[in-house]
Amino acid sequence: MNLLTKDPNVDKLSLSNPVHFLALGFGSGLAAKAPGTFGTLAAVPVYLLMMSLSLHWYLAITLVSVIAGFYICDRASKDMGVHDHGAIVWDEVAGFMITMIAAPIGVVWLVIGFALFRFFDILKPWPIKWLDAKVHGGFGIMIDDVLAGVFAFLCLQGIVYLVG
Known part of the structure; x- marks a missing residue:
């Protein structure tokens, strides 16, 4: 199953398992980079x-x-034997869904929302970074991306307000 990465931990998961399939973001988490x-x-x-x-x-x-993500990420993490492995990306899926709540429809808004979510997910300003370091399990895997999604949502809605 480990077609894209060279990580033996990923071999512990199977795309035929629905929980693993979702945890791996429909297979997108298998990207090597x-x-x-x-x-x-x-x-x-x-x-x-x-x-x-x-x-x-x-x-x-x-x-x-988001609620299912607590279980999905926890189960995949336990099955891999690694907390918050990079291949587990359901948290990104849920975080982006949060970002795009009530977003105007259009490619420009999609791109802005994507960029804002990736910015907060990568930069991890306080308290995202603190939560990422201190909270474990499925909740810990999810919470930093949920909060990154909230930050990105607030910024996106602020831009919509300023432009509109």
Whole structure:
């Protein structure tokens, strides 16, 4: 299964296992370089499928994705024997979904949201970096990206307000 990476820990996961498939961001987490960015790219089609939903349904699906992510990331991490392995990118998928809550529809907004989420996910300003270091398990894997998504959401909505 380890087609893209050369990491033996990834061999412990299987794309045929639904939990592993989601944890690996539909396989995007297997990228040898920048799996978090590829995980966020994998979230784009998810967003495109959801963008025309009512806010109520968008929020409900996003909430389910975050809550399920605690289990998905925890299970994959335990199956690999490595906490927060780079190949586990469901947290990026959920974080990007948060970023894009109530975003205007359009390529420009998609690109801005993507860039803002990656910025906060990579830079990890306080308290994201602190949470990333101190909180473990599935919740720990998810919480830094959830918060990066919230920061990116707030910035994106601020830009929408300023432009509109």
